[in-house]
Amino acid sequence: MRIRTLLACTLALPLSMAMQDAAAQMLSPEEVLGKSIFFDLDLSINGNQSCAVCHTPEAGWTGPISEINAGGAVYEGSIPGRFGNRKPPSSAYATPSPILHFVIEKKEALFIGGNFWDGRATGEKLGNPAADQALGPFLNPVEQALPDNACVVYKVCTADYPVSFTEVWGFEACAIDWPIDVDEVCATEGAFVDLSPEDRATVDDSYKKVGLSVADYEASSEVNQYASKFDYYLAGLVDLTKEEKTGFNLFKSKGKCANCHVLDPGPDGEPPLFTDFTFDNLGVPRNPENPWYDQAAFNPEGDRWVDLGLGGFLEKRVDYQRFAQENLGKQKVPTLRNLTKRPYPGFVKAFTHNGYFKTVKQVVHFYNTRDTKPTCLSPYTPVEEALAQGCWPAAEVPVNVNTAELGNLNLSEEQEDAIVTFLGTLDDGFMLSE
Numbered sequence: 001m002r003i004r005t006l007l008a009c010t011l012a013l014p015l016s017m018a019m020q021d022a023a024a025q026m027l028s029p030e031e032v033l034g035k036s037i038f039f040d041l042d043l044s045i046n047g048n049q050s051c052a053v054c055h056t057p058e059a060g061w062t063g064p065i066s067e068i069n070a071g072g073a074v075y076e077g078s079i080p081g082r083f084g085n086r087k088p089p090s091s092a093y094a095t096p097s098p099i100l101h102f103v104i105e106k107k108e109a110l111f112i113g114g115n116f117w118d119g120r121a122t123g124e125k126l127g128n129p130a131a132d133q134a135l136g137p138f139l140n141p142v143e144q145a146l147p148d149n150a151c152v153v154y155k156v157c158t159a160d161y162p163v164s165f166t167e168v169w170g171f172e173a174c175a176i177d178w179p180i181d182v183d184e185v186c187a188t189e190g191a192f193v194d195l196s197p198e199d200r201a202t203v204d205d206s207y208k209k210v211g212l213s214v215a216d217y218e219a220s221s222e223v224n225q226y227a228s229k230f231d232y233y234l235a236g237l238v239d240l241t242k243e244e245k246t247g248f249n250l251f252k253s254k255g256k257c258a259n260c261h262v263l264d265p266g267p268d269g270e271p272p273l274f275t276d277f278t279f280d281n282l283g284v285p286r287n288p289e290n291p292w293y294d295q296a297a298f299n300p301e302g303d304r305w306v307d308l309g310l311g312g313f314l315e316k317r318v319d320y321q322r323f324a325q326e327n328l329g330k331q332k333v334p335t336l337r338n339l340t341k342r343p344y345p346g347f348v349k350a351f352t353h354n355g356y357f358k359t360v361k362q363v364v365h366f367y368n369t370r371d372t373k374p375t376c377l378s379p380y381t382p383v384e385e386a387l388a389q390g391c392w393p394a395a396e397v398p399v400n401v402n403t404a405e406l407g408n409l410n411l412s413e414e415q416e417d418a419i420v421t422f423l424g425t426l427d428d429g430f431m432l433s434e
């Protein structure tokens with residue numbers, strides 16, 4: 001209650017649809033540049049993959065292919081046959097995440113912030129997790145797969161964007177002598193652009209600016225719109241239906257959802273982001289259809305591989321290693337904004353880090369009954385089969401599973417449905433009809 005009143009008076013009024021369109025057209029030159037980069041297919045080894053290929057606005061800034069979401073939920077990279085290991089989370093509402101850090105709570109280190117499911121885009125490089133994050137995909141061999149950061153800078157410097165890279169960053173950012181074979185090199189795996197030490201230094205600096213430009217766009221009002229029915233409701237411009245209100249109340253009370261998908265203002269006073277940027281192990285089962293299990297070249301463990309989440313990242317950091325064990329299996333709490341945004345009715349979306357779940361109802365049912373149903377015989381049981389058998393498969397990572405806030409919520413079927421209905425109010429693009 002207190003939170004709601006506070007929000008109602010501190011929130012700026014959400015924009016009307018017409019004003020939103022106007023706002024989108026009023027992107028700053030920095031944001032326009034970032035947008036061009038975000039949507040540029042040429043920024044990949046085979047000229048076929050941009051950020052938007054895995055983060056499409058119409059699908060709530062996540063994966064746009066229904067058939068993929070219905071199965072392995074992991075997207076193919078620019079090089080055919082190569083897949084990553086996780087489901088793309090929404091790339092919207094990622095910019096408010098603070099730099100990864102920890103606070104001591106109840107004598108334990110509680111990690112907060114970063115980007116990616118495991119927080120490994122910490123924000124320590126560029127002062128902003130989303131900017132750090134944006135440096136990854138262009139060069140990731142299972143994503144855009146360009147062989148050298150110089151290729152990204154070369155392509156961005158020579159692209160025909162409405163706002164050019166030099167307009168935003170100055171002509172020095174592209175003052176580089178490119179070798180004559182640069183196009184060929186940038187289309188070749190494992191190749192390296194031959195540059196003078198000075199030009200290499202310029203490239204490294206400009207590459208950071210590419211990351212900052214992408215983050216500028218990701219922080220813009222076109223991406224983080226705060227224009228859902230729920231935002232209008234908080235601003236007092238529209239009422240929720242009876243069932244939506246019931247769901248909202250359960251979200252805050254019996255469902256315990258708001259413990260982690262918090263309703264407080266964001267770090268800079270933003271409207272609720274539905275995440276506190278902490279990490280948790282919900283005991284989500286493996287997704288048996290994850291194509292990563294068969295990527296022998298990248299995943300020598302085959303189908304024994306498990307996603308260790310935050311703990312897996314902390315293990316690799318000398319300064320954080322001592323906290324790795326207690327964080328194995330924990331994934332970042334995702335925003336719930338645009339959860340059900342889809343390009344057309346019947347389009348399947350995948351949920352949680354490995355896309356095990358295919359509907360929001362299944363997720364809520366899992367929170368409700370994880371610990372009351374028997375364990376399925378096989379840990380590789382897909383969700384539909386588990387539901388048919390009345391069981392849940394074992395957790396992908398059986399340690400550190402949160403049993404205090406979920407697992408046996410004692411919600412009725414109607415209460416589960418009401419929560420699902422409430423979650424449908426969080427999609428941007430809501431039209432105020434009268």
Ligand code: HEC
Binds near residue numbers: 091133138
């Ligand atoms: C091949 C698909 C693919 C491409 C291309 C891709 N991403 Fe992603 N993105 C993912 C996946 C998968 C994750 C989660 C990875 C992880 O957690 O390890 C992710 C995570 C993210 C996140 C983190 C969100 C959060 O809240 O932590 C952001 C932001 C993001 N991507 C933006 C981008 C940008 C910007 C680009 C282009 C430079 C891009 N992505 C290209 C699949 C993709």
Ligand code: HEC
Binds near residue numbers: 331332
């Ligand atoms: C203890 C903290 C916590 C609580 C309580 C919690 N969640 Fe979550 N939620 C998470 C984490 C962490 C994930 C990601 C887990 C993963 O991918 O393995 C998640 C994922 C989700 C997802 C998938 C989102 C996506 O983009 O893939 C949905 C939907 C969701 N939660 C809804 C709810 C609802 C509804 C409730 C209340 C019934 C709830 N959560 C309670 C922490 C929590």
